[in-house]
Amino acid sequence: MRERLDEPTEDRNPLGEFFAVRDEPSSQKSTFTPAEVAEIIRRDRDASE
Structure with a gap:
């Protein structure tokens, strides 16, 4: 399962951690x-714009 980059990653990971x-x-x-x-x-x- 992959992370979707179009979701608000910064909000979910305020420390900038991304797995x-x-x-x-x-x-x-x-x-x-x-x-x-x-x-x-x-x-x-x-890319989405």
Whole structure:
């Protein structure tokens, strides 16, 4: 199951923590840094406009 980037991630994770499953077994989760999260959100917003 993947995180949906069009949801208000900042509101759910005020500390900038963001967990997402990439193309890995479900037991392995990747942690994105706040900078990576901001870039992902920015890219997603730009794409949706």
